[in-house]
Amino acid sequence: MRRLLRLLHFVQPYWLQLIASVILMAMVGLLEAFRILLVSPIFDNVLAPTQHTNGIALFPGGSHWLDLKRLVPAHFHNDWTVVAFALVVTTAIKGVCDYLGTYLVNYAGFGMITDLRNSLYNAILRRSVAFFGQHSTGNLLSTIINDIERIQFAMSTVLGEFLQQFFTMLFTVFVVIKLGGKFAWVLVLFIPFIALSAKKIGGKVRTTTRKGQEKLADIQHILHETITGNRIVKAFNMENWEVARFRGAARKLFRANMRSVRAQAISSPLMDVIGAVAVALLLLLGRDKIKVGTFTLGTFATFIYAVFSLYTPVRKFAGFNNNFQQALGASDEIFKFMDSQDDVKQRPGALELKGFSDKIRFENVGFSYPDADGVSKEILRNINLEICAGEVVAFVGSSGAGKSTLANLVPRFFDVDGTADDKSASNGHGAPSGGRIMIDGHDVRDLTLTSLRSQIGIVTQDTILFNDTVRNNIAYGQPGVPEKRVIEAAKAANAHDFIMRMPNGYDSVIGERGTRLSGGERQRIAIARAILKNAPILILDEATSSLDTESEAQVQAALQRLMENRTVLVIAHRLTTVRNANRIVVLEKGTIADEGQHEDLVGRTGTYKRLYDLQFVDIN
Secondary structure (H helix, E strand, O other): OHHHHHHHHOOHHHHHHHHHHHHHHHHHHHHHHHHHHOHHHHHHHHOOOOOOOOOOEOOOOOOHHHEHHHHOOOOOOOHHHHHHHHHHHHHHHHHHHHHHHHHHHHHHHHHHHHHHHHHHHHHHHOOOHHHHHHOOHHHHHHHHHHHHHHHHHHHHHHHHHHHHHHHHHHHHHHHHHHHHHHHHHHHHHHHHHHHHHHHHHHHHHHHHHHHHHHHHHHHHHHHHHHHHOHHHHHHOOOHHHHHHHHHHHHHHHHHHHHHHHHHHHOHHHHHHHHHHHHHHHHHHHHHHHHHOOOOOHHHHHHHHHHHHHHHHHHHHHHHHHHHHHHHHHHHHHHHHHHHOOOOOOOOOOOEOOOOOOOEEEEEEEEEEEEOOOOOEEEEEEEEEEEEEOOOEEEEEEOOOOOHHHHHHHOOOOOOOOOOOOOOOOOOOOOOOOOOEEEEOOEEHHHEOHHHHHHOEEEEEOOOOOOOOEHHHHHOOOOOOOOHHHHHHHHHHOOOHHHHHOOOOHHHOEOOHHHOOOOHHHHHHHHHHHHHHHOOOEEEEEOOOOOOOHHHHHHHHHHHHHHHOOOEEEEEOOOHHHOOOOOEEEEEEOOEEEEEEOHHHHHOOOOHHHHHHHHHHOOOO
């Protein structure tokens, strides 16, 4: 019920369309029940012309306002004409109401799904970097696409038909009770069987649907890995192995789907059996009622036809229940992602960082994260460091020493160990106990994420470009920037010349992740993007480690222009890229092992000297 109420919350903006559709579908049900009542006058008046009556009663012994002749224009006198007119007009009106009601309920349903999809995407996109490390791309895609699709089908197509069948059943039940009287209460005996079977089948459908969605997520995860990593697959001749892995996942999905089908398929035959038993019992009892004159042939035919008409909604309700249970099962994963709590949160009343002019200070910074077994693994500890504005500081060390992690703490991709909301152990300035990172005297956890990250530019080894034009990639985050500034940034990044050699220049589409560009070209586009952002703090994370010598020279020249008048944090394995830094910080096993300039560090016996000798031993 809680999940259902949350789903209905998204319908609120479309309540007018939904209410209108409900009214129109109620009209459809009313007119369908009215058409059922026309069966009696067809048998008793139209097909039995010798039985002359003053009126055409819709119910036996009904009041004069239920006389069909009083509901049609006065110039219609012939019984056939009256019934035919009523049948055609009610069918036409029913068709118009059905069309408008279906359109409006789908408008509300698709509108609600659009808002839900937007909210889910917004919730996922704003999660911390740690969130994306915990959930596979396939799982996220499956939730955004497949789970939403399940709910979309239930809340648009199925909901429209459900409303129509519900009101048809409601008014038809009235007709059955009105015509059959106490005789109609025989049908009540079957309600417990229908309700119990629907509950059991619905629960089974919900469970099997959730498992099927999980298997589909596994397939999408394999697809994402093999498509994005297709070069590695081909290089290692792993096509057959990947095909086998995909087929294994597909078989698991097949079995999960068949379990769901078995759960759903039983509902329709079960409703058939229950309906057949009910009608057979009514025929047995109704035969005697006709003999004693309790029913005319037309009245009993109308009664039986109404009962048969009830059979269709009841039979479909089993399917509707299955569809709604599938939607509720799909909503589990959606709301789980929407409700997930981030490690990185923006505090209420967070401050705006207007700019950067003083220093970045690491105070007793530590960082750890849980490994696959849930055991906390310490990456950084007791980091104390001060970086002044305009200073270029390089971080070097062995793989796993914590260089990139330390840099990622500055824009709050992760938070340092300690609770930002712990006021009880805070100092006089309201800062939390434990480690912290200060920018111009402000704890980064006291700042809005938008203002903090607007002061930081990042260029990484794994260059992220989008399947868009060169211009839009350089101007990412600044869609209204003038073309002149984009070109100036490209020139500063040594990218303008190769861009102009492309078929459409700055309007050339570079492919997914920039696959139509070389590694050096992609890196220079990323540098141009950072130049255009013009942030005072710059993080260079292994920006040249994967380039050849010629490309590295071009990128290094672009980086030198990018680094001018900025505070720069450089992470690099190649010591040639950090020689000119104002300071080099050597990390070892998560702590600062040494600090100084290149000439000082290379003369000492320590980690830096060891790394230097390993890289240049052949040259020396």
